[in-house]
Amino acid sequence: GQQVMQIPQYQHVQEGEDFTTYCNSSTTLSNIQWYKQRPGGHPVFLIQLVKSGEVKKQKRLTFQFGEAKKNSSLHITATQTTDVGTYFCAGPGDSSYKLIFGSGTRLLVRP
Amino acid sequence: DVKVTQSSRYLVKRTGEKVFLECVQDMDHENMFWYRQDPGLGLRLIYFSYDVKMKEKGDIPEGYSVSREKKERFSLILESASTNQTSMYLCATRPPWRPQHFGDGTRLSIL
Numbered sequence A: 001g002q003q004v005m006q007i008p009q010y011q012h013v014q015e016g017e018d019f020t021t022y023c024n025s026s027t028t029l030s031n032i033q034w035y036k037q038r039p040g041g042h043p044v045f046l047i048q049l050v051k052s053g054e055v056k057k058q059k060r061l062t063f064q065f066g067e068a069k070k071n072s073s074l075h076i077t078a079t080q081t082t083d084v085g086t087y088f089c090a091g092p093g094d095s096s097y098k099l100i101f102g103s104g105t106r107l108l109v110r111p
Numbered sequence B: 001d002v003k004v005t006q007s008s009r010y011l012v013k014r015t016g017e018k019v020f021l022e023c024v025q026d027m028d029h030e031n032m033f034w035y036r037q038d039p040g041l042g043l044r045l046i047y048f049s050y051d052v053k054m055k056e057k058g059d060i061p062e063g064y065s066v067s068r069e070k071k072e073r074f075s076l077i078l079e080s081a082s083t084n085q086t087s088m089y090l091c092a093t094r095p096p097w098r099p100q101h102f103g104d105g106t107r108l109s110i111l
Helices: none
Strands: A004-009 A012-015 A018-023 A032-037 A044-049 A057-058 A063-064 A071-076 A085-092 A099-101 A104-108 B004-006 B010-013 B019-025 B031-038 B041-049 B054-057 B064-070 B073-078 B087-094 B106-110
Touching: A012 A018, A018 A085, A018 A104, A032 A071, A044 A057, A044 A063, A057 B010, A071 A085, A099 B041, A099 B073, B004 B010, B004 B087, B010 B019, B019 B031, B019 B064, B019 B087, B019 B106, B031 B064, B031 B073, B041 B064
Parallel strands: A012 A104, B010 B106
Antiparallel strands: A004 A018, A018 A071, A032 A044, A032 A085, A057 A063, A063 A071, A085 A099, A085 A104, B004 B019, B019 B073, B031 B041, B031 B087, B041 B054, B064 B073, B087 B106
């Protein structure tokens, strides 16, 4: 079945360092969404990418959608302690209702 | 803002008990979802519903059932709880082709 894989599973960085998480799908995606889950919280939608090769920025966060629309990345420049949490990518499943989530990357930031 | 309310943040039950997890949304969305979240496994879809009394199995429906008698309420039922169902359970709602909105989650422990 369709799979969405995400690496790394964990990343522990010093505050100020950069961070990247990668998402790969076994099938071509019509779009990809990114969510952030703070410790003790629930996933919150960050952004959706739709176009091949699309790049979007939200302050220190840069999101990319691959040319083949099978992979995506989230890059955080100069991490801060407020970036701590788990980042999930998600792509459409085999029906219009479903989202397939990656396993998430947990980011820890040392102050 | 979309509000998704789960009836309990924490719940402790015993093996063999019938357990009900309740979820209510205030946005009149057709689609509602139940996920479980386990470390390293991300979010796995248990069941979803695209209309009142309509339901479909997700990726891990075994040991669970659901009920959608009213549009705003989607219940997850553990018919006979087992220890391997100890997990975080997240309810979500999603308009077609839009991001998902999650509840705060229920951390369920089965003893």
